[in-house]
Amino acid sequence: MNIYLLQIINGIGIGMLYFLMAVGLSIVFGLLGFVNFAHGAFFLLGAYACYQFALAGLDYWLALVLAPVIVGGFAWITEKAFLHRIYKLPHEFHILLTVGVALVLQEAVILQWGIVGQNVAVPEALEGVLILGQFVYPKYRIFVIAFTAVIALLLWCLLDKTRLGAIVRAGSESTEMVSLLGIHVTRIFSFVFALGGATAGLAGVLAAPLRGVEPFMGVEALGIAFVVVVIGGMGSFAGALASGLLVGVVQSLMSTLWPEGARLMIFVAMAAVMLLRPNGLFGRT
Amino acid sequence: MMDRRNFLKLSAAAPLTAAFGKVLAQSDTIELVCPVPLSGPFAANGKFSEMGVRLAVENYGKLLGKRVTYTTMDTEGKPATAVRKVQEAAQQKGARFFVGGILSSEALAMSKEVDKAGGVYMTIAGADEITGSDCNRSTFRWSVPTYGIIDQTVRQVAEKFPNAKRWYTITPQYVFGEGLLHWSKEVFKAKGIEHVGNSSHSLAEKEFSGYLTNAMAAKPDVLLLLNFASQSSDTLRQAVSFGIKKNMIVVVAQSAGLEQFESLGPDICDGVYFGLQNWHGVDTPFNREFTRLANGATRSDPNFTVTSTYTCAKVVLDAIKKANSTDPKAVIAAMEGMQYEGPTGIEEIRRGDHQVIKDFYLLKGKPKAAMKNKSDYGDIVSSGKSFLPVEKTLCKMA
Numbered sequence: 097m098n099i100y101l102l103q104i105i106n107g108i109g110i111g112m113l114y115f116l117m118a119v120g121l122s123i124v125f126g127l128l129g130f131v132n133f134a135h136g137a138f139f140l141l142g143a144y145a146c147y148q149f150a151l152a153g154l155d156y157w158l159a160l161v162l163a164p165v166i167v168g169g170f171a172w173i174t175e176k177a178f179l180h181r182i183y184k185l186p187h188e189f190h191i192l193l194t195v196g197v198a199l200v201l202q203e204a205v206i207l208q209w210g211i212v213g214q215n216v217a218v219p220e221a222l223e224g225v226l227i228l229g230q231f232v233y234p235k236y237r238i239f240v241i242a243f244t245a246v247i248a249l250l251l252w253c254l255l256d257k258t259r260l261g262a263i264v265r266a267g268s269e270s271t272e273m274v275s276l277l278g279i280h281v282t283r284i285f286s287f288v289f290a291l292g293g294a295t296a297g298l299a300g301v302l303a304a305p306l307r308g309v310e311p312f313m314g315v316e317a318l319g320i321a322f323v324v325v326v327i328g329g330m331g332s333f334a335g336a337l338a339s340g341l342l343v344g345v346v347q348s349l350m351s352t353l354w355p356e357g358a359r360l361m362i363f364v365a366m367a368a369v370m371l372l373r374p375n376g377l378f379g380r381t
Numbered sequence: 382m383m384d385r386r387n388f389l390k391l392s393a394a395a396p397l398t399a400a401f402g403k404v405l406a407q408s409d410t411i412e413l414v415c416p417v418p419l420s421g422p423f424a425a426n427g428k429f430s431e432m433g434v435r436l437a438v439e440n441y442g443k444l445l446g447k448r449v450t451y452t453t454m455d456t457e458g459k460p461a462t463a464v465r466k467v468q469e470a471a472q473q474k475g476a477r478f479f480v481g482g483i484l485s486s487e488a489l490a491m492s493k494e495v496d497k498a499g500g501v502y503m504t505i506a507g508a509d510e511i512t513g514s515d516c517n518r519s520t521f522r523w524s525v526p527t528y529g530i531i532d533q534t535v536r537q538v539a540e541k542f543p544n545a546k547r548w549y550t551i552t553p554q555y556v557f558g559e560g561l562l563h564w565s566k567e568v569f570k571a572k573g574i575e576h577v578g579n580s581s582h583s584l585a586e587k588e589f590s591g592y593l594t595n596a597m598a599a600k601p602d603v604l605l606l607l608n609f610a611s612q613s614s615d616t617l618r619q620a621v622s623f624g625i626k627k628n629m630i631v632v633v634a635q636s637a638g639l640e641q642f643e644s645l646g647p648d649i650c651d652g653v654y655f656g657l658q659n660w661h662g663v664d665t666p667f668n669r670e671f672t673r674l675a676n677g678a679t680r681s682d683p684n685f686t687v688t689s690t691y692t693c694a695k696v697v698l699d700a701i702k703k704a705n706s707t708d709p710k711a712v713i714a715a716m717e718g719m720q721y722e723g724p725t726g727i728e729e730i731r732r733g734d735h736q737v738i739k740d741f742y743l744l745k746g747k748p749k750a751a752m753k754n755k756s757d758y759g760d761i762v763s764s765g766k767s768f769l770p771v772e773k774t775l776c777k778m779a
Contacts, residue, residue, distance in 0.1 A: 161719060
């Protein structure tokens with residue numbers, strides 16, 4: 097099979113993970129206008145929750161279900177305890193507080209699990225590779241693509257087909273109007289923040305068997321998430337999906353075309369989009 | 382009641398007294414400074430470096446009637462930060478003895494600063510330039526550099542598998558990786574090996590599936606990983622998930638040893654060839670003693686970073702003792718040609734370039750069922766000393 101086709105398929109796999117890392121950040125920014133630098137820390141918590149489940153001898157599938165719930169719960173508590181107090185303040189305050197939260201979580205992870213990276217085994221049912229002629233691809237990565245596609249569909253249904261989703265979308269246009277309609281906006285904010293944290297946590301669980309866990313993985317994830325959100329357009333679900341896939345495919349294709357520049361090209365793509373469409377591919381003007 | 386004149390006299394005297402006290406305190410101690418990455422992707426290595434220096438200092442006790450102490454500085458794995466920290470330590474604290482530097486990029490930068498300050502610096506970083514074209518009187522290097530790493534891994538594997546003629550490399554894009562790649566190509570030429578491709582990547586990379594896809598498409602007999610620490614762990618983990626071990630031999634030229642094996646687990650390490658600067662399982666007087674010391678302090682066998690930094694710290698302290706002086710020039714003179722009991726047996730600091738001459742090992746990972754204890758990750762396949770003659774290292778010591 098042509099190597100470029102292989103790299104595109106690989107890029108889709110990477111891109112789906114990037115989408116999941118970024119979609120929560122995008123929705124939170126779209127609704128709350130809140131720049132959440134602790135988003136990478138939720139990804140980190142999800143990964144380490146998966147690792148802890150493995151240490152305790154529990155099934156990966158249990159981690160896949162419970163870890164996002166745990167991380168979402170933690171995000172909800174964080175929002176209720178600290179973050180809701182600073183929504184109306186300038187963005188600098190958002191950044192300061194959420195960076196602080198991220199650092200505290202990172203150091204807590206180091207205290208609990210140590211600074212050395214650890215391995216998380218792929219679940220037994222997904223070990224090995226799928227071979228179709230010349231196409232050889234890890235079964236686990238195929239599962240990640242399929243599972244993330246299902247999650248993307250569920251999220252889209254939630255945001256597009258439910259009353260809650262309509263409220264979230266309306267709130268991202270005008271929270272004042274939504275509030276005037278008698279809707280408890282603070283509860284919606286907390287829910288959306290928890291949802292954002294849960295999706296980041298889920299991305300962490302999925303990433304753990306691919307990359308292992310180490311205390312600084314949240315920083316890298318946050319960087320990628322911001323690139324995806326900026327390219328896709330802040331607050332846009334479709335944008336997060338399209339740009340996640342774009343970033344993944346660009347990175348993967350560049351691994352063949354210009355390996356040294358594969359990572360650089362992610363940021364070049366972001367710069368190009370910002371120049372041509374400053375609000376992102378699907379962003380609102 | 383104090384009058385204005387006495388008050389002014391006292392105010393002038395106070396900082397002088399404080400400074401004098403500080404000088405007195407400083408002259409009571411011999412301080413080692415340990416500049417290592419304590420944050421970022423190489424933070425784990427930095428933590429183990431600190432542990433190695435701490436063990437050396439605690440074990441040494443007093444030296445020339447003074448207390449031996451140490452401080453650590455976080456270089457963040459960035460040369461610019463490392464240089465600034467060294468400058469601060471040298472200028473503000475008068476520090477002259479430095480032990481550390483994991484990444485070659487930061488070690489090269491620090492080496493120049495320590496030389497400017499007239500200090501002594503011993504590092505474990507691997508780039509040839511450290512004791513080659515960028516050598517200086519202040520800098521000493523314990524690790525085997527890239528030439529020796531490749532000679533003791535690539536050449537050995539090539540001789541062990543003479544029919545494995547197609548090799549693919551994955552290389553980090555910085556001075557150490559480029560050095561490893563250069564010497565690998567030399568061995569390929571000598572052994573009639575076809576270098577079927579190379580993928581270079583940034584030091585920040587964590588996603589290696591694209592490079593592994595390149596490797597699989599080239600259908601090599603051997604996949605040679607020239608990256609280090611967490612990056613070689615990520616590449617190896619992802620390579621195993623792609624089933625690469627089943628189709629080709631995998632070699633990690635410079636492994637981080639036990640700490641890396643523990644983070645990967647035996648299933649991933651099984652059957653992979655790893656190049657090692659030292660291995661606790663090799664029976665030497667140093668390893669017997671240090672394993673006992675490390676187990677007492679940390680309840681685990683010593684890994685590469687702990688062992689190597691301990692060795693560097695001990696060598697510097699031994700040299701101060703030998704010189705009977707804390708004058709850096711005297712210590713440097715004492716270190717040149719010095720022989721000592723090290724992790725690989727008797728090790729010697731070569732006078733011409735300040736490179737430690739010692740063994741480098743090739744280890745093959747073993748399956749979990751064959752492990753005799755929790756640290757028994759593999760068996761040594763071969764070992765030896767491979768160093769360029771001083772005249773070929775491009776080192777011109779002033």
